[in-house]
Amino acid sequence: MKTTVLGSGAVLLLGIPLISYFVAPSLKKATGKWVDFGAIDDLTPGSIEMLTYEFLVKDGWLVLPQRGFVWAKTNQDRAIKVFSSTCTHLACNVIWQEEANHFICPCHSGRFDSHGNPVAGPPTKPLSTLESKIEEENLLVYLTF
Ligand code: FES
Structure with missing residues (x-):
């Protein structure tokens, strides 16, 4: 009887941290960070430009590279709107x-206008607009991962 109780206690003492170690990372919420895309003077008024990013993210016990791109739309008055590059389909x-004056999705021929609104193909929702701000003349965009 005493051995069984001690054995059960040992299993609990070792089992809970072990389960937490493997399960906790998969239960965590999405996180994000502000990414600096450089000087706003490098953006061309009246254009939509690809801005690429690459950084490392710690995910539980792993450190993973995050790579991708967003689309920055700079109006003639230099107002900037940043779109996610992810198709909503x-x-x-x-x-x-x-x-073509459109965003085009190569997977199923989805099309979005310059405001990110769907105009053809399967997508029904607009492209996501990403939170952005200007600090010390640099464009910062909040990316989630
Ligand atoms: S994933 Fe873009 S149209 Fe299907």
């Missing part, structure tokens, strides 16, 4: 095509 990356 099934999450492929959309590409801005200047000559």
Whole structure:
């Protein structure tokens, strides 16, 4: 009887931290960070430009690279709006095509206008607008991962 109680206690003492170690990372909420995309003077008024990023993220016991891109739309008055590159249909990356004046998704031919609104193909929701701000003349965008 005494051995069984001690054995159960040992299993609990070892088991709970072990389970937490493996399960906790998968239960964590999405996090994010402000990413500096450089000087706003480098953006061209009246254009939509791809801005790429790459940084490392600690995910539980792993450190993983995060790479991708966003689309910055700079109006003639230099107001900046940043769109996610993720298609709202099934999450492929959309590409801005200047000559077509549309974002085009290569996966299922989805199309979005220059405001990010869906205009053709399967997407029904607009491209996400990402939170952005300007600090010390640099464009910062809040990215979640
Ligand atoms: S994932 Fe973009 S249209 Fe399907």
